[in-house]
Amino acid sequence: MNKLQVAIIEDEVPAARLLHSMVSRLRPEWEITVLPGSVDEAVAWFGEHAHPAIIFLDIQLADGNAFDFLSLVHPTSVIVFTTAYDRYAIRAFAVNSIDYILKPVDETRLLDAIVKYETMQRTVNGLPDDYMDTLLDTLQHKEKRFRTRFLISGVDRFWSLQVNDIAYFYSENKVTFAVTRSGQEHIIDLSLNKLTDQLDPDRFFRANRQIIVCIDAIDHAEPYFNGKLVVAVRPPYKSKVTISEEKLSAFKLWLNF
Structure with missing residues (x-):
């Protein structure tokens, strides 16, 4: 055979x-x-x-x-x-x-x-x-249409949160949060995995399991331990945003696209 x-x-x-x-x-x-x-x-x-x-x-x-x-x-x-x-x-x-x-x-x-x-x-x-x-x-030729806004539910009202206003998304205790450029946080009813498929990859990068960052939110990146990078974002994230050695080439390609 x-x-x-x-x-x-x-x-x-x-x-x-x-x-x-x-x-x-x-x-x-x-x-x-x-x-x-x-x-x-x-x-x-x-x-x-x-x-x-x-x-x-x-x-x-x-x-x-x-x-x-x-x-x-x-x-x-x-x-x-x-x-x-x-x-x-x-x-x-x-x-x-x-x-x-x-x-x-x-x-x-x-x-x-x-x-x-x-x-x-x-x-x-x-x-x-x-x-x-x-x-x-x-x-x-063909481009996928990516998400442009999210419906946010408040105590007594709803409003639309524009993706262009979001600096990064992070996950904590299985809850996803969107952080705006002004530092406001909103709960998003989607996992980071699903968000990755819906966000424009020219603008958003899955840094690690906890966070997706927007290109406009990145202040700088610097070397870290074991071949990793640590990325500073605006507004500041509560802990270090690290890029693993395995994702490093993809991250650099994304920054330079």
């Missing part, structure tokens, strides 16, 4: 090795090829080899991005996006690409993507004819 062919296209060598190790552990019977994380080299490889069944494709490559690669190759493969920057992942998910995985890759999340692919293979007769064209169009 032929082994299922899988390709990993990732420009960060440690991330490529980690993903290869995880996929090998979850599906040891698959044959996995790790390609250089550049558009030119990946295009050249696809010109000389049969297209694999699955491509784990990083959005940001050394000399371009996933759109550049896909538009040149038009692979017949199922695409699983891997990215440290979730604006693109949201777009890919919206057009029902098989799945996306945010970096650093979580093995449980990776297994979910693999099982989803295997289920599709059993129940669906191939990819839609317009799969790649739709995917390319979405990556290039």
Whole structure:
């Protein structure tokens, strides 16, 4: 029986090795090829080899991005996006690409993507004819509409809180709070996980499990212990806002976008 062919296209060598190790552990019977994380080299490889069944494709490559690669190759493969920057992942998910995985890759999340692919293979007769064209169009053009306001309930009235007025969101004892630029706090009836999907990722970043910060609220960042960063925000947060070493590259990319 032929082994299922899988390709990993990732420009960060440690991330490529980690993903290869995880996929090998979850599906040891698959044959996995790790390609250089550049558009030119990946295009050249696809010109000389049969297209694999699955491509784990990083959005940001050394000399371009996933759109550049896909538009040149038009692979017949199922695409699983891997990215440290979730604006693109949201777009890919919206057009029902098989799945996306945010970096650093979580093995449980990776297994979910693999099982989803295997289920599709059993129940669906191939990819839609317009799969790649739709995917390319979405990556290039279509923007997700993000939340612009929240309905806030007071003792005797309701009012609308504009997202543009919010400096950051934080979670405490399973309650989510929005903190405005003036320092006012309001309870929001959504978890940080759900807020992450609804907020514009160009403006908001999930710093850690406790807080989502707005780009306009950041005063500065400085090195911290164990490769972390600590971020100063306005108005000040009650404790240190830390960025882990694993999220550092995504945070810097976000600041520089």
